[in-house]
Amino acid sequence: MLDRIRNLWQEHLQAISQSRYLQSFYRPPAPSTSDxxxxxxxxxxxxxxxxxxxxxxxxxxxxxxxxxxxxxxxxxxxxxxxxxxxxxxxxxxxxxxxxxxxxxxxxxxxxxxxxxxxxxxxxxxxxxxxxxxxxxxAFAPDETQRPGAKKLAEEKSRTPEWGGGILAADGTPVKVFVRPGWYGSDFYGKDKIYAIQLTASHLNNSICTCSNSLSSAHHMGTHPSHP
Known part of the structure; x- marks a missing residue:
């Protein structure tokens, strides 16, 4: 078995040497770290x-x-x-x-x-x-993409009330006193606290606020906007 492997290896090397031109790869030295x-x-x-x-x-x-x-x-x-x-x-x-x-x-x-x-x-x-x-x-609005973006945001947030919004901002987490009884682990974030994420969306005639954790909407309310 070893002789057969050795013969195959020699045949392989001979085929490479006859069909390929072997040349060493040249790489210039790297510049100084100061530059x-x-x-x-x-x-x-x-x-x-x-x-x-x-x-x-x-x-x-x-x-x-x-x-x-x-x-x-x-x-x-x-x-x-x-x-x-x-x-x-x-x-x-x-x-x-x-x-x-x-x-x-x-x-x-x-x-x-x-x-x-x-x-x-x-x-x-x-x-x-x-x-x-x-x-x-860099972020010039594209009117042709706006309807698709609105639909995607509505599907991901599962909050159709955001459909007429023009801007959404993710604010500072609002810390809760104790671990919530329902979906408690969902409220535990990277800050190592139990908190509710407050997101605001400005509509034409109202401000829609949604307190959520991860992708689950737990509470939502709409408030009239003030001039």
Missing amino acids: LVARLRYYEKWDLRRWHHWMRMPPYCFDDMLRSIEHNPVFHNNSSRPQMEVERQLAIWIIQAGRYGPGACSIEIAEWTGVSIGTVYNCSRRCMIALMSCHDD
Whole structure:
């Protein structure tokens, strides 16, 4: 049996050597860790897995975001010392935004990106301001999709009274005194408390409030709106 396997292996290697041109894969050395942008672009070309590990998004998405905010006034000042390039500021903020818990603290991000803690804060603040200014362009209402979106929201919430609403907002959980007797476990959320989620939907002539937990609507009331 071993001789047969060895012969098959030799035949397989011979077939490869006769039909393929074997060439070693060349990968240039990675840039220094002090140059964040150069290292990320290196990952984009040679190690896409690491790019996704740090950026949590495809490269084209990062480039689209960069083009949308790079000319925002928040990245310019009247000082003789210009700000850090926008590409690097956006990369620092995305790296922090893609982390959770201790990994998102400014000290960790500052050490990996090679900047100070204050720079991490400033980059995050500027990028969020610039991205919020693109809200109307990114979320422009599409009248052709509005009826389908209303129907989907009505089906998921199981509250047809929301059909004429124009906006829904999920507010702060309202803590209850004790665990509810009915569906008690449904009221226990990530904050480790028993609470009722208060959601408000503004209708044309009234405000509809719905206190629910997860996807179950437990109480609902409609109140006249005041001018």
